[in-house]
Amino acid sequence: MIFAPIGILIARYGRLLRIGVRQKLFGDTIWFQVHRLALSLAALVTLLGFFLILVQAQSTWVDVNSDGQLLYAHSILGVLIVCFAMTQVWMALFRCHPDGKFRFIYNWAHRTTGVLAFVLSVPTIFIVTYWLPAYHNGFVAILSLWTAWVVIVVVAFEFLEHRGKASRKLSKNHYEIRQTAYELSEIDHHQQSEAAVVENEELESNVVNKAKLILLSIHVIVSIALAIPLIVLIWQQN
Template sequence: MSTAAANGRSREEKHILKNAHSTVMVIGWMIFASTGILFARYGRSLHIGNKQKFLGESIWFQVHRFILFLATLATLLGFLLILAEVNGEWIKLREGLTFVHSVLGGIIVCCALLQVSMALFRCHPDSPFRFVYNWCHRATGFLAFLLSVPTIFIIIVKWKANRAGLIVIMSLWSAWVLIIVVLLEIVRLYFSRMSPIAYSKETREYELTNSNLPPTLMLQQTEETHNRLPNNIILMLFFVHMIVAIALSIPLIVLIWN
């Protein structure tokens, strides 16, 4: 009986480790990684109030670096948890989709470690080879995030409990990722195209009503007025993304543990 009880506890501990692995990976990639990657592309011109820098660095860079640091920590923690569950042994090829999940997960972990390494040893912004780092950094991050979606999908297809609910939530998440990227891209393209026209029009109007102000001040105030709208729209979209990511992650985690 003691042996059976010990085996039962062992199986229960492994079940907990598997669920903990799934939980930290969901948090790391659905919340942290998605937000950090979006900030890198669409948050570069953002400012909070009149501030564009925080602790000597641009706000977008500080947010991007901090959130993706959390995503990397979650990824490594999840990897260690699943290694503990399988006693350090790799999934066998005969286990089909579970093996595919392990391979994709391994690639994601390698990408996360590679990103950290590149960030620590990146060249100076003025270096002639900076573009090599930029493209490698972007490609590695995009590949890791792109693989995260099918990696989660593959394993929930084999989930024994609450499979239908898990698939529905992941389908909604996949659709939302496409929607938020399209929305942010539309905002970016729309305001970048209309910027010269709108800027010149607002400048002329502002000069007519404020002709006594110095030209430099007029241009600065006009630019601030013009940039406020896209800045606020992008901030709002980022806020909505965080709400959606958290709102979908919570029921997903609840179903994982039930």
């Protein structure tokens, strides 16, 4: 609920993010450092959760006849998610160079595996709430709010991404029009036109960058605010 969405969102929408004038953190781009840290933590806690379940269940598998079909489905989906998470880690460790001719294979495999793991995790969490004996309505309410919020934040980021691209395209068209006018009139306005385009792009880029940082910060706060009561409800099951 916290680490996976952050890692996915910043990889999809935050590649040009900067804090102030800084676009790098500890020698690498900010988006990549956050992406790697968030999804490494997601894989780590996923594996830890799997081991805790094995200990609790004394290494016995769910029986579809005695434990029910829902819990059995949860166990199968959970194992798939663990496998996807571990596959992501190994692919990242042995990925080819960004300029390699087979890099596109890694990129698509990395994206597909990551999206599958995240998408499957949502019904997996929902399913187990039907098996927990108490606070069912609370679980469903929290997870429904979180799912709705993820959809909202993706739509908001898509809007910002579209606005940024549209602004860059408009600035480019504006520059080309001015350049054509310069060529026709043979008046030296090239430097002024180029400077105006750069200034417009920087202004719009700063607005979009700030909006993305604010939206990402709100997402972190909302995710934590929803994850804490969920953990409390799970803890109270015992």
